[in-house]
Amino acid sequence: MSETGVTAPKGFVAAAVTAGIKPSGNPDMALVVNQGPEYSAAALFTRNRIVASPVKITRANAANGVLKAVVFNSGNANACNGAQGDLDAREEAEITAQQLGIDPADVAVCSTGLIGDVLPMDKLRAGIPLLAGGLADHGPAAARAIMTTDTVAKQAVANGDGFTVGAMGKGVGMMAPSLATMLVCITTDASVTSEDLDAALRAATRVTFDTLDIDGSTSTNDTVIALANGASGVRASSRELAEAILRVCEDLADQMQADAEGVTKRVTITVEGTATDEQALNAARTLGRDNLFKCAMFGSDPNWGRTLAAVGMAEAEMDPERISVYFNGQPVCINSTGAPGAREVDLSGPDVDVRVDLGTGGRGRATVRTTDLSHAYVEINSAYST
Amino acid sequence: MSETGVTAPKGFVAAAVTAGIKPSGNPDMALVVNQGPEYSAAALFTRNRIVASPVKITRANAANGVLKAVVFNSGNANACNGAQGDLDAREEAEITAQQLGIDPADVAVCSTGLIGDVLPMDKLRAGIPLLAGGLADHGPAAARAIMTTDTVAKQAVANGDGFTVGAMGKGVGMMAPSLATMLVCITTDASVTSEDLDAALRAATRVTFDTLDIDGSTSTNDTVIALANGASGVRASSRELAEAILRVCEDLADQMQADAEGVTKRVTITVEGTATDEQALNAARTLGRDNLFKCAMFGSDPNWGRTLAAVGMAEAEMDPERISVYFNGQPVCINSTGAPGAREVDLSGPDVDVRVDLGTGGRGRATVRTTDLSHAYVEINSAYST
Structure with missing residues (x-):
């Protein structure tokens, strides 16, 4: 467990690498893995009709309320790349699943960066095994690896009664969510059904990310994912869970507003x-x-x-x-x-x-x-x- | 008759003065007068629910399809000034009418500039008699006097078969009309009913000012006025009139786009x-x-x-x-x-x-x-x- 971020709750590990997608040479891939014993998941997506390939894959994979891992890349949105984009996002999920020994249908994929360039798949194919081999208490590194024009990494943590909620997010521009905003991953070691998780996530985003409007532009890639594994052994009440998730969403939304592109006020x-x-x-x-x-x-x-x-x-x-x-x-x-x-x-x-x-x-x-x-x-x- | 602008058609005179409303000392009042023999008028206004006092007065005065004069000031929008703003706009119409020997109900008032400062009425009371005393072939000067952040005066002229349409306009920001944009005054010496004038004006604005969108912001003061006096002795057909009015509206809209605030493209x-x-x-x-x-x-x-x-x-x-x-x-x-x-x-x-x-x-x-x-x-x- 780290003190902040997605590895703060028990039973979550993360990793980050520099795969070479960003010309800057900064870290540009991350992986968050739920080690169980439960795998409840909820996810919300952009309401833009133009959606990136990873959003299509993740929407399908999250539909049954089960996710075991989320693979991220920054530096390329994999949006508007047609059938090739869909194939590439699917391959990301497949390679990740293979490395982790899980079903590809339990992997979420998130991409952020420039729209319209095909993913450099050779770099991702090399990066994913490195991520899988480096999984540990690396929530903070994962938060840095999903940054684009963000100037600071964004993490949050909220402690419930016997359980913990952690989160990371990125997003400073093209931000006018009507449902979610940019990329956010929330983890908790509470024991909770995917239905309760979904309800808590929707309630929290409605008054946090949904009311943050930096520039009136809505991204093609917005994704907010919540994962719960019950590793704390505590079955959180709906109210407790909702409060803790609201707290990390408020915290991340504050950080996004404070780091918004060009912000002086x-x-x-x-x-x-x-x-x-x-x-x-x-x-x-x-x-x-x-x-x-x-x-x-x-x-x-x-x-x-x-x-x-x-x-x-x-x-x-x-x-x-x-x-x-x-x-x-x-x-x-x-x-x-x-x-x-x-x-x-x-x-x-x-x-x-x-x-x-x-x-x-x-x-x-x-x-x-x-x-x-x-x-x-x-x-x-x-x-x-x- | 001038070669361009609102005094290009027969039977229209105009004047401009520096009344001292603008701190810059640039001309800031103008008057356009229809000398008849006919006084057909049509006017369109902002669809913002917050409307400036001159819009309220002008909307009422134009309702019967008759206007004989339009008095303009720049440097102050006379918007959001409450009952005082309404009184001041009405007094502008009354002083103008008195100076011209006409009914105040036949005077339109247009203001543009900063919202929320009360008009310096002492300056306007002094300026209007100077305008009335200086009426002549001064369309170009009037076009300069209505400028705010405009960098060039905007005028247009279109020649029909035996009649002329002239126009002036201002507007470079707070421009997202859904009905009209900023201040425009169109004059013609064609003989035309106010109904035909209104139809031609609506048709022209729909494809010109209504589709010009500089910054998504809609002004409280948008007003487009058309005046027709029949001084040419030519009864223009609906089609001819519509074509000529469309031409001047297109011309002004082009000029507004080219001079938009901060425009480089x-x-x-x-x-x-x-x-x-x-x-x-x-x-x-x-x-x-x-x-x-x-x-x-x-x-x-x-x-x-x-x-x-x-x-x-x-x-x-x-x-x-x-x-x-x-x-x-x-x-x-x-x-x-x-x-x-x-x-x-x-x-x-x-x-x-x-x-x-x-x-x-x-x-x-x-x-x-x-x-x-x-x-x-x-x-x-x-x-x-x-």
Whole structure:
């Protein structure tokens, strides 16, 4: 057991290697293996209709609620590679299964990186046996090996009553999940059915990864996998399990927001005063995706007018004459009109809290986390594949 | 008559002054007056639910199909100023009417600039009489006076059979119209009913301003006004009028795209192979608003994978295995897989043509014009109000 990450719970081992997929020479493959005695699994995927080959394979293999291993590569998304991509993802599962002496149908495959380049399978074929031979307490190394434009590895751990939940994740751009975000692997030594695991995972992602919106773009590869092995001997209650899984998802989501591409501000947007939570979420997302609002945040500019212009286009009922906006707790707009001192509110710190009341008197409420739109975001994303 | 702009048709005069609203000291008020003998008018407005006070006044005054004058100010949007904003916009119409000896209900008011600052009415009260006293062949000066972050004035003219259509417009950011975009004033000396004018204006905006999407943000002040006076003595046919109005709208939309905030690339996106035109438009808009796609354009990066990831989230039917993408006429993705040489396609020029076939075999088709997302866009919009 490591102190953090996917090998924190009992009965999980991991490994990482540099297979040579990334031109940088950084580690680019990882393997997480559940040593049992149980093999419950749940998985959630991108809702993009263009899905990467590993998502197709993993969706099929996770459908029966059983997974024993997850093989990861970074540096190549294996998306939009047609039949060759499907063959390659399947071969990854097969080689991994062969090395571990398990059924290929119990292996999940996750890839992340550039879309549209065929996987360098010779490198993966050489890398997988090295991973299988190096399995140990290497959760932290695995977390580093799945990074792309991430600048720090992302791990989390939550202790339940007699059981542990560990997790790793990657994701800093192309992040606008509606179901999951980028790659996340959660492990637990609690004893739990795949149904309970699935329910806990769905509940946690709904209020964590699903409300993190960095740039409005949704990846072809988003996958969140949870594995449970019962190695602690503790049968966790649904509530206990849900709480522990929520804690690691919150922790990873915080880390993803803090490491988002080009981030200089972490912006938390809460919309309230709508008829339903769904309307509030829609309005919060609309604001969180508005480039003019995001540029103003980058400039520490309390330009609340852009907040109103953005929410005015949301699919949410509102009273256009009764909207209020608060920046860092200070009123900047009351009844859709500027509040005294609004232009002087200090947004120079790294965290900005935005609260918008759409004025209908309803009890709907939702929070979305986003970031500013900075020069660095443009730089990172205009020079990524070239 | 001037050669271009709103005073190109017979019987229209205009003026511009520096009233002192803009800190820069650049011209910031304009007036366009229809000298008759007819006063047909049509107007279209933003579909944002947060609308500026001048939009409310102008919507009411244009409802009967009659307008005799339009007063403009730049440097202040008069949006989100509550009851004071409504009073101020009404007073602008009243002073203008008084100066011209007409009914205030026949005056349209247009404002553009920062949201949420109360209008400096002392400056407007002084400016309007100067405008009224300076009315002449000053269409070009009026076009300059409505500029905000525009770097060039935008005018257009189209000659029909015995009649002329002139136009001016401004708009380079907060541009994602679904009905109109920013401020546009079109004049014609054709004799035409307000109903025909309205039909021609709606048809033209649908395929011009409505498909120009710079940043996905929709203004609170968008207004497109058309005025017709019959001074040519020519009763234009519906078809002739529609063609001439379409020509000036196309011309202005081209100018707006070319002058968009921070633009280094003009990107034309055509989506086809959908069941309906509406689905194609939705997919083209989704791609045109995707920040990762726009950053790739800025980097002259033929990263077609981002094109697929973006359209995969559009509300359009597609065959995920049969999508094709062409950059500048060269295939980069066929059947959802990279085409040979895709990474070497040259996008270094200022114009990029993107064509996406969503593979359903349907005849739906739509084109949207957008721009790249550049450092300059971030710079302009993070430093705008401060």
